[in-house]
Amino acid sequence: MRLLGLCGSTRTGSWNRALLDAAAELAPAGVTIEPWDLRRLPMYDDDIRLAGFPAEVVAFREAVRAADGLVFATPEYNRSLPTILKNAIDWASRAPDQPFNGKKAAIMTASNGALGGALANHHLRQVLVYLNVFVLPGPEVMVGLSPTKFKDGRLADEPTREAVRRHMAALASFARA
Numbered sequence: 001m002r003l004l005g006l007c008g009s010t011r012t013g014s015w016n017r018a019l020l021d022a023a024a025e026l027a028p029a030g031v032t033i034e035p036w037d038l039r040r041l042p043m044y045d046d047d048i049r050l051a052g053f054p055a056e057v058v059a060f061r062e063a064v065r066a067a068d069g070l071v072f073a074t075p076e077y078n079r080s081l082p083t084i085l086k087n088a089i090d091w092a093s094r095a096p097d098q099p100f101n102g103k104k105a106a107i108m109t110a111s112n113g114a115l116g117g118a119l120a121n122h123h124l125r126q127v128l129v130y131l132n133v134f135v136l137p138g139p140e141v142m143v144g145l146s147p148t149k150f151k152d153g154r155l156a157d158e159p160t161r162e163a164v165r166r167h168m169a170a171l172a173s174f175a176r177a
């Protein structure tokens with residue numbers, strides 16, 4: 001099973017990048033996560049779309065289409081998802097044959113704050129449901145107080161690692177169903 005990993009942060013030392021790395025490490029045997037760097041995409045512009053999707057947009061849409069499932073790991077920006085992630089979703093959402101249709105996905109969030117990016121988690125869920133993505137209901141992964149959970153760029157907190165392990169096992173069964 002090949003999953004596409006989408007990270008909402010570009011920050012050096014990103015907690016969410018480390019969370020995606022942990023998901024790849026803790027996923028069941030036979031499940032891989034291939035990250036796609038969202039910085040490759042231009043800013044959404046409907047005039048550009050009408051002139052034809054740029055090559056990187058075509059590549060992103062194909063990566064979504066080819067994946068057996070999607071794994072998001074994102075910070076919360078102002079109680080929502082970061083622009084870079086929304087931008088990617090907006091590009092992929094346009095007709096024809098929008099590639100999110102019918103995909104299975106899991107959402108993880110990590111934040112410095114105590115709420116673990118819960119509002120971004122649910123805001124992203126709302127956007128994906130509109131695009132007919134089936135989002136894993138649970139077990140949820142919302143990592144609060146991130147500086148206490150990660151060490152040397154790695155998810156170190158054992159209860160959180162166990163939550164990620166269960167999350168990935170649930171996504172694998174959900175995507176197979």
Ligand SMILES: Cc1cc2nc3c(=O)[nH]c(=O)nc-3n(C[C@H](O)[C@H](O)[C@H](O)COP(=O)(O)O)c2cc1C
Pocket residue numbers: 009010011013014015016017074075076077078079080110111112113114115116117146
């Ligand atoms: C523009 C901006 C807005 C933010 N808004 C929120 C917020 O609404 N809620 C929250 O918990 N953290 C917020 N944060 C803090 C992020 O959770 C924190 O920077 C986190 O480490 C980002 O994830 P990363 O380590 O993967 O880059 C915000 C950060 C930025 C840069």
